Amino acid sequence: MTDPNNTNSPLRPLRLAEQAPLTLSLVEQIAARLSERIVTGAYAPGQRIMEQAVADEFQVSRGPVREALRLLEKDGLVTILARRGALVTKLSIDEVREIFDIRAMLNGLRDRAIAEDPDRARHLPLLEKSVADLTRLARDAAQGDAYVEAVASLNRLLGQMLSNRRLKSILDSLALQTLRYSQLGLSTPARRRQSVQHWQKLLKAIREGDGVAAEQIARQRVNDSRDAAIARLREAEKKQETQQESLRRRAA
Amino acid sequence: MTDPNNTNSPLRPLRLAEQAPLTLSLVEQIAARLSERIVTGAYAPGQRIMEQAVADEFQVSRGPVREALRLLEKDGLVTILARRGALVTKLSIDEVREIFDIRAMLNGLRDRAIAEDPDRARHLPLLEKSVADLTRLARDAAQGDAYVEAVASLNRLLGQMLSNRRLKSILDSLALQTLRYSQLGLSTPARRRQSVQHWQKLLKAIREGDGVAAEQIARQRVNDSRDAAIARLREAEKKQETQQESLRRRAA
DNA sequence: GTCAAGAAGATTGTTGACAATCTGACAATA
DNA sequence: TATTGTCAGATTGTCAACAATCTTCTTGAC
Known part of the structure; x- marks a missing residue:
């Protein structure tokens, strides 16, 4: 399998703990x-x-x-x-749905906390720029991957604005688990246009300090991702089934 | 009690993996x-x-x-x-608050999922009995510890009714972390009377399949626990400070 | 008396070897 | 043919020793 192993080499060179807290063990x-x-x-x-x-x-x-x-x-x-x-780990469609349900609630909590943070103005310029980038990328159908990356970057930014470290840690973990599936939800230009509208509304809610609206928008956004991802997974599953069937037919 | 393994002794006797999945490694x-x-x-x-x-x-x-x-x-x-x-782990008051905030959201998700489960009737009798126990215990001021234990048991029951395993696992972990503090919130008869009212309302919402109400009640219940626990922690902190001060004075 | 440098001890990080267990294949039996 | 028993190989679980690092105590200079 051409197993490229990516950059495959011993890890030794990077020795740990040269006093800087940034080196990985x-x-x-x-x-x-x-x-x-x-x-x-x-x-x-x-x-x-x-x-x-x-x-x-x-x-x-x-x-x-x-x-x-x-x-x-x-x-x-x-x-x-x-x-x-x-x-x-191999996630069933139901498990993917379960994780997205949790993410919807916790992203709601995150975005509400950010919108209600009296100190949020400090990060607003970066946030504005990030959403502007997103808006630009959403117009160009060819920029699918760049859009996905920009959304990830925006989410990192929101994570930095969040003071609740434990919430951030749980959200990061859940996002990692569904990373393979989240991107499925942004795979069409139409979905990306819908997505960017959500982000614009969220930015407005944060600017105005409207925590309830921010929570509502976040939940809706994650639920949309969930539905899109699940629809794609269903398609993929169906395709795989027919493949297996044709294999079986050939074997017989 | 009765337990068991609470005594301090070598762990060797219990060898692992005698095919039963129940033995602990x-x-x-x-x-x-x-x-x-x-x-x-x-x-x-x-x-x-x-x-x-x-x-x-x-x-x-x-x-x-x-x-x-x-x-x-x-x-x-x-x-x-x-x-x-x-x-x-030593939790600051802010961290305790953060964990309770997450629990409020996720308990809301849990209780809504349970209330909207078409198959929930199967567990209703047990739930009714559990809330009845709680109501009885709440009347008796002397039954503080028993009340705390009954609430834990009720929560276990709700956990069993939940199909979202990952949510259950996160909730269990968060509950464990705040176990030392949750009980602080149920330490007065007045608080227990308030608590039992929440559970009765939740039971009603589940019986009627009202997910939105169940979520709302759950959030309120956890937020109340949070506020009570934090108030107690503040008291404890203040008391500790004065103790340290008197120690310092004695040393001088 | 305070602070810095260095040595000694304690503790975690890593390693290679051995023990316990599981998996799959093959053979024996019904 | 289907089921059961046995065995060899593979893999994880555990251990004890060594290396790297951190903490603390001592010593000395100012």
Whole structure:
């Protein structure tokens, strides 16, 4: 499989803890590499990840790999079964819906908190610029990927404006888990135009300090993403079924 | 009580994985024991937990202890600092408020989902009985602890009625983190009478399938708990300050 | 008396080896 | 043919030792 392994090389060069708090520990480096492979699909859902294989690849012992897998489990990216090891988490459509439902509530809480923050004016210019970027990208049908990236950037910005660290941490984790699916919801120009309207309304609510409106808009936005993502997943599932059927027919 | 395993002794006897999925792995046993000590206050907030000491006590090596501490970190019970080890998490009043804010939203989602579940009638009898118990206990000022336990039991029941497993898992984790503080909110008979009214209204909303009302009630209930807990924490903080002051005066 | 530098001890991070368990294949039996 | 038993290989669980790092105490200079 051409397994490119991306930039595959030992992790050793980056030694940890040279006093700067920005260096990642060995465990975190391993977790980051594995995380990327899962989110990008290089590791397929359901695939087994074996400790020794990862340890050999990165030229470390199994200990840190083991801990890294536990970190990924915390973020829901892998599922660890006793005596069976780690599997890349495979979400059913119902589970995707459940995660989006939680995100809708918590994004509502986040955006309300931001809109009601007396100190929010400090971040408003950046926010205005970010939404303007989004508006520009939404007009160009060719800029699908750039739009997705801009939405992610906007969400990071909102995360920075949020004082509730625990909420931010939960939201980050849930977003990571559905990253593979969220983008499905922004795959058509029509959806992106709808999306940008939501963001414009949210910006207005924040500017005016209208927390109730901000919460309402956030919930609606996530629910729309959810419905779009689920519709796409249903299509993909149907397609896969017919493929399997044709395979079976060929085998018979 | 009655429990069991509360005694302090080596964990060895219970070997793991005798095919039954109910046996706890060594790591989970250690995590459960440590978790209990933190929640009950046997380990004080801010206290350091050292791997070797725990390993010696339970007569295992540091490996499983290390993993158990990571599990507790996932639940927010300990905070792990690089090269410094694990500390029992110490929550500021603001952090307690933040957690309660998240719980309010997610309990709202939970109770709405339950009220809108077409299959909810199956659990209604148990729920009715549980609220009736609560009503009875609320009348008796001497039954404070029993009331707290009954509320916990009712919450467990609602958790079982919930199909969204991820929501349940997040709620369980948040509840565990604030367990030391939630009880503060039910410490007076007046508060318990207010609490039982909320539960009665929630029961009615679930019976009638009124999801919006259920959500509204849940949020209000958690917000009330939050305010009561915070008021108590403020008192405790003030008391501690005066104590420290008198200590300082004595030293001088 | 206060502060800085350095040494000693304590603690976490990492490793490789061994033990326990699981998986899958093959053979024996009904 | 289908079911059960056994075995070998693979994989995770656990351990003890070593390395890297942090903390604390001592020492010395100002």
